[in-house]
Structures are given as structure tokens and as C-alpha cells.
Amino acid sequence: MTDSDILLQLDGVSMQYGRGETAITALAGVDLSVSRGELVAVMGASGSGKSTLLTVAGGLTPPTAGEVIVEGHWLSQLPARQLATLRRRSLGFVFQDFNLIPSLTALENVSLPLELDGWTSKRAHRPALDALNIVELGDRAQHFPSDLSGGQQQRVAIARAVVGGRSLILADEPTGALDSTTGELVLRMLRSRVDAGAGGILVTHDARHAAWADRIVFLRDGRIVDESRASAVTSLLSGLPA
Amino acid sequence: MSVRQSLLAILNQGPCYGYQLRAEFDRRTGSTWPLNVGQIYNTLDRLERDGLVRKADIDADGQNYVEITDAGSAEVADWLGSPVVRTMATRDELAIKLAIAVTLPGVDIAQVIQVQRTATMRTLQELTRTKNATADPESSEQLAWLLVIDSLIFAAEAEARWLDHSEHRLARARAAGLAEPLPLNTEVPKRGRPAKTAAAARA
Numbered sequence: 001m002t003d004s005d006i007l008l009q010l011d012g013v014s015m016q017y018g019r020g021e022t023a024i025t026a027l028a029g030v031d032l033s034v035s036r037g038e039l040v041a042v043m044g045a046s047g048s049g050k051s052t053l054l055t056v057a058g059g060l061t062p063p064t065a066g067e068v069i070v071e072g073h074w075l076s077q078l079p080a081r082q083l084a085t086l087r088r089r090s091l092g093f094v095f096q097d098f099n100l101i102p103s104l105t106a107l108e109n110v111s112l113p114l115e116l117d118g119w120t121s122k123r124a125h126r127p128a129l130d131a132l133n134i135v136e137l138g139d140r141a142q143h144f145p146s147d148l149s150g151g152q153q154q155r156v157a158i159a160r161a162v163v164g165g166r167s168l169i170l171a172d173e174p175t176g177a178l179d180s181t182t183g184e185l186v187l188r189m190l191r192s193r194v195d196a197g198a199g200g201i202l203v204t205h206d207a208r209h210a211a212w213a214d215r216i217v218f219l220r221d222g223r224i225v226d227e228s229r230a231s232a233v234t235s236l237l238s239g240l241p242a
Numbered sequence: 243m244s245v246r247q248s249l250l251a252i253l254n255q256g257p258c259y260g261y262q263l264r265a266e267f268d269r270r271t272g273s274t275w276p277l278n279v280g281q282i283y284n285t286l287d288r289l290e291r292d293g294l295v296r297k298a299d300i301d302a303d304g305q306n307y308v309e310i311t312d313a314g315s316a317e318v319a320d321w322l323g324s325p326v327v328r329t330m331a332t333r334d335e336l337a338i339k340l341a342i343a344v345t346l347p348g349v350d351i352a353q354v355i356q357v358q359r360t361a362t363m364r365t366l367q368e369l370t371r372t373k374n375a376t377a378d379p380e381s382s383e384q385l386a387w388l389l390v391i392d393s394l395i396f397a398a399e400a401e402a403r404w405l406d407h408s409e410h411r412l413a414r415a416r417a418a419g420l421a422e423p424l425p426l427n428t429e430v431p432k433r434g435r436p437a438k439t440a441a442a443a444r445a
């Protein structure tokens with residue numbers, strides 16, 4: 001594997017909220033890398049630091065110690081403008097609470113990252129509609145978030161994260177509000193993006209969903225305590241009847 | 243494992259010989275629990291003793307065919323019509339290991355749980371990968387194989403959830419000052435008769 005295959009690298013990343021007596025250490029010396037074609041799942045109890053890891057990895061908050069490197073860029077060295085551009089072009093976020101803009105339709109929400117990047121809305125609508133179709137919401141493109149169910153809003157958020165072929169997808173419980181069939185649909189989409197050369201981090205409590213990842217890291221009190229890597233060749237496939 | 247009933251159910255489709263039965267069992271269960279020929283013949287002996295099968299003709303190739311009896315067919319219908327009851331008799335190795343571990347001093351249970359979780363998740367990853375590499379089933383053999391894979395996936399998932407649950411339960415017990423190791427009981431039970439009776443006998 002060459003260095004250019006590494007999309008994201010966390011080096012000794014720590015994150016403390018507050019200071020003094022009441023300080024909370026949400027991450028404590030985390031090392032993690034994600035390569036092209038790799039989906040990494042993060043599991044851990046509530047409060048173990050999973051969401052914090054994603055926000056730090058995505059450059060939304062600077063860590064209190066350590067370095068975050070995205071596509072070779074040291075985020076701490078990037079001027080704010082360039083950081084914003086990198087985030088827009090390279091990173092797709094799915095937040096735990098969706099974060100859709102209520103005054104925009106589903107289609108406009110999904111188009112937004114492209115438009116912010118200078119695309120005309122006419123040009124942006126095409127890929128945005130494609131992304132909505134993948135999550136089976138093409139027919140709800142003109143609806144506002146308030147007219148959609150929780151699971152549908154979540155799917156819009158996922159479409160927004162992958163639109164325009166961004167290279168690193170950071171998803172916080174993207175299947176949390178979905179029934180198992182729709183959850184599988186989302187995983188299949190995430191998996192196919194990653195197989196096509198993106199990288200991804202998937203935070204989830206659901207063991208069956210985490211199992212779609214190439215690697216699972218286990219977080220406890222802000223530290224990675226273990227890791228499970230699926231072997232390249234599975235012995236079980238030999239059982240498949242012709 | 244219901245090898246006995248499975249073989250009987252296969253024989254209900256028509257007479258078979260030993261090797262053939264083995265192949266039929268394997269291809270219908272995705273070769274997940276392969277049987278050896280010894281097991282097949284032992285089972286057939288017991289089925290014959292119980293009057294559920296009988297020896298049939300020996301064919302030109304010298305194969306010993308076995309055929310099902312009416313009582314055997316009735317047993318197959320019975321098997322298919324009644325639930326599989328999971329008894330406590332099958333020991334759950336993992337449950338026993340955790341239960342013992344919490345009673346021992348100096349054991350890092352959180353670590354025991356984590357080691358298991360990693361192993362369980364790896365199994366689940368491999369099963370998922372295997373399943374995802376398969377399109378929709380194209381034959382009834384593949385369908386049967388997928389049913390088995392699904393069952394293993396759900397079992398692994400249940401195990402992972404049980405581990406999470408155990409971890410929470412343990413944390414709560416710790417916070418409440420429980421979860422202390424059990425010292426060895428100094429009132430060692432006497433061999434043979436219960437202690438009381440032994441004392442009475444001495445008196």
C-alpha cells in the first residue's frame with residue numbers, strides 16, 4: 001500500500017472538552033488510518049467518543065493534541081478557507097441527527113454541497129437526483145424535511161454525504177432510524193462507494209451493520225482497545241453449492 | 243444435532259445407500275456440518291433397530307440400499323410438525339466461561355468480554371462477506387446454504403448483543419458494589435452422603 005492510498009490518518013489524536021476539574025477526555029491518543037477501498041466501523045458504548053472521533057476526523061473541531069491528515073493535508077496547517085474547501089470536496093458527513101436544512105427541499109439539501117462548491121443548481125440537480133434515487137427517494141425530491149419520516153430524512157442525509165463522489169464518507173449511526181431492509185440498502189450503497197475507491201468510517205451500535213466493514217475498531221473511554229479485521233479469504237465460501 | 247431425523251427425512255424421498263445419504267445431507271445443509279460415514283452407519287443401525295428403516299435390495303454395484311418404513315415416515319411427519327425445543331442440556335460454553343470468570347479474583351472481565359467480542363465480530367464479518375458475495379440463490383441447494391448462513395449470522399449477532407448487555411450489567415453491578423469474587427466455600431461438601439446425615443450417623 002502506498003501513502004497515496006491512505007485517505008485519512010489520525011496520529012495520537014486526543015480531544016478534551018472543557019478544562020480543569022470538569023474536563024472530559026473524549027479521545028485519548030487515537031491512531032487510526034483509512035485507505036482507499038476501506039470501510040472502517042467504530043463500535044463502543046455510549047459516550048466512548050465515537051462521534052467526537054468523526055468530528056475531529058472531518059476537521060469540524062481541531063483536536064487538543066495529535067494530528068489529522070486528510071489526503072495528505074495536515075489539517076492543523078491548512079488555512080481556514082482551504083480547510084473548508086477540502087471538507088466540501090473530499091468529505092461527506094452523515095450526522096447522528098441528520099442536520100438537514102429545513103427550508104430546503106430534499107433535492108436542494110442534497111445539491112447544496114455541490115452548489116457551495118460553485119456548481120450551478122441546474123448542473124447540481126442531476127447528480128443530486130441520482131443520489132436520491134439510490135436511496136429510493138427520487139419521488140420525494142421536492143419535499144421538505146418536515147414532510148419526511150425520520151428514516152427518510154436519514155436517507156436524504158446519506159444521499160447528501162455521497163453526492164459528487166467524495167472520497168471520504170464519515171457516517172454517524174446512518175442506519176439508526178431505519179428498518180432492517182432500508183438499513184441494508186444504505187449499507188449496500190456505502191459499501192459500493194467504498195468498493196469504487198472511496199474510504200469510509202461507519203459509527204454504529206449494530207453488530208450486523210458493523211460486520212459490513214473491512215475493519216472494526218472498538219473504542220472504550222476514548223481509546224481504541226481492540227480491532228477486528230476480516231480475513232481476505234473466507235473459508236465459508238467453499239460451502240457455496242454450484 | 244438432528245442427524246437422525248434429517249437422514250430419515252431424506253430416506254422418505256426414496257431408498258439410499260450410506261455414501262449417498264452423506265452426500266445428500268451435505269448438499270442440503272451447505273456442507274456446514276459434514277458427517278462422516280461412520281456416523282451415518284451408526285445412525286442407520288439405530289434406525290433399523292427402532293423399526294424406522296429396513297434393508298432393501300442390493301443393486302448391481304453391490305450397494306446396500308436402505309428404505310424407510312411406515313413408522314419411519316410417521317416419525318418424519320412428526321419431526322416436521324413439531325418445534326425444535328432448545329434444552330438447557332446443551333451447555334453454552336461462553337455463558338459458562340463468563341459466569342465462572344465473574345466469580346474469580348484478579349480476572350479482568352471487561353477484557354474477557356472484549357476478546358470474545360472481537361472474535362465474534364470477526365466471525366460476523368466473514369459470514370457477512372460470504373453472504374454479500376452471493377447473489378440471489380439460483381438453486382434450492384444455494385437457498386438451503388443461505389438459510390444456514392443467515393442462521394449463523396443471527397446467532398453471531400445475538401452473541402455480540404449479549405456481550406454488550408453483559409458489559410453493561412457488569413458496570414452497573416460494579417457501581418452498586420456487587421461483582422465481588424466468590425471466595426472458596428470453606429464448608430466443603432462431604433463426599434457421598436450429605437453432611438447432616440453423616441454427622442447424625444457418627445453420633
Ligand SMILES: Nc1ncnc2c1ncn2[C@@H]1O[C@H](COP(=O)(O)OP(=O)(O)OP(=O)(O)O)[C@@H](O)[C@H]1O
Nearest residue numbers: 017018024025026045046047048049050051052053
Ligand atoms: N461539546 C461537548 N462538550 C462537552 N462534552 C462533550 C461534548 N461532546 C461530547 N462530549 C462528551 O465526550 C464524551 C464522548 O462523547 P461522544 O459524543 O463522542 O460519544 P459517542 O460514543 O458518540 O456516544 P453515543 O453512542 O451516545 O452517540 C462523552 O462523555 C460526552 O459527554
Ligand SMILES: [Mg+2]
Nearest residue numbers: 050051052096
Ligand atoms: Mg455519538
